[in-house]
Amino acid sequence: ALRGARPVGRGLSTRASDILTSLGISSTAEVSGVYDGKWGGSGELMQSICPTTGEVLARVKTATPQELHEALEKTREAYVFFRNIPAPRRGELLRQIREALGAKREELGALVSLEMGKIKTEGVGEVQEFVDICDYAVGLSRMMNGRVVASERPGHSILEVPNPLGVVAVLSAFNFPVAVYGWNLALSMAAGNATIWKPSPTTPLCSIAVTKIVSGVLERNGIPGAVAGLVTGGKDVGSAVVESKDVDLVSFTGSEHVGRIVGKTVMSRFGKVILELGGNNASVIMPDADLSLAVPAVFFGAVGTAGQRCTSTRRLYLHRQIADEFMGRLKKLYASVVPGDPLDSATLLGPMHTKDAVGVYHNAIKHLKEIDAEIVTGGKNYDQSPLDAGNFVQPTIAIPKSVNPTDQIWSTETFAPILNTAVFDDLEEAIGWNNAVPQGLSSSIWTRDLRNVGKWIGPSGSDAGIVNVNVGTSGAEIGAAFGGNKSTGWGRESGGDAWKEYVRWSACTINFSDAAPLAQGVSFAT
């Protein structure tokens, strides 16, 4: 039973109100969902619903078109101010934001669990990811170097210069309601931009709590709050942000379907866009794999976050020699899963995020049955949910009859805990299946044979953006650039060279000689 949880309409449970109050959200009847230096919002009221209990956590006041327009103007003004603050000073602000987030790590992690539904350790992990990327960006703020290029002309130098880009809009998905914004804000601020956030309409409270923490730091330092503004709302607010010529870079994380619209819209006005879209990630298990590591990793990849990570394991390719053994062990782990309150530290499986997500799960199960797939385990709701109004479904393993990866069952991302499996005979076949889908986010091989590793990470290997060896598909550290290829959108965020997308580059040729020669020896003498 869920401590302190109550059905909808009977006031906020103590469990929820304690978490919200600890983050400065005490009155939940109408919470301001717009921040541009001042809190406001007079648009439609949007409900935040707890996926575990079904209770309405708060009603949030979203942005009207006029308020969005004003917020964008404030963001532009904030950029004009902020671009002249030296980068290491911007880094110092990020250091303070990191401290402020760290001080609320537990509370904010609990809010992620409460509002999104992922288990507490993952909720806290998201806040830690924001802290980590702030650390990274503090360092970056002293290392965002340009280059000096050798000129072919005497007395000339060429510089490649990074400057702040402008207004960056971050549109984020429900499943990482804190970390995705963190990746973007940290790099965008270090680069000298002003950032405006349009979060998922189903996780507004996480965005409000984060914005309160970040704006507290900005305001204490006399920096305009619109350096890190917020506009909550649904699809209309999202499309207005994407269409706005006042936005220089749109960083979008979400589904392929919406990403396709966003990508085309931004390109049609020649804006910059980063797309982080759906994944359809496979694990390949070779006969020499250490199954004591591989089985739990696949279990976490497929069942963790109730299958709602972009990097969740959705396809499992087992070598014939170990297929039965692997499946036997995996089934035992699935049988041990007990759904529960994500805020309870013993829980491994929380709810799906929304009722719609439960519908997506059931549609996929229905389709699997229609095509005569074997449902090895799962395939339905729990007979006894921890709380009847919660969105709990059974993690599912299926063996579709066809292993043709272009079939819908293999080729689309179903954002639910469903793992489709197939048996292969040689690595080339498994790599072929791995690569045959439209998406290209994460992939993983389990082997102890160096020759397999070489093939897997080489030119004829996995074509995903994340190509792991003896590490599951799910989860990543902030140090490397994160993102996927093909219909996952080709975007890169977080570490590596991702910061280079958040600046505008100029090639500056400087002539310090007494002549003005043309390049390539071109002569234009009169």
Ligand code: NAD
């Ligand atoms: P979604 O596409 O439904 O929504 C994402 C955002 O787009 C939300 O803020 C939404 O309000 C906004 N939006 C909706 N319609 C819009 C429009 N026409 N114009 C502009 N904005 C619009 O995605 P979701 O269901 O919240 O998230 C799940 C998806 O996100 C999955 O496909 C998952 O794989 C993907 N995801 C990808 C990554 C990654 O890094 N590749 C990370 C997390 C999630």
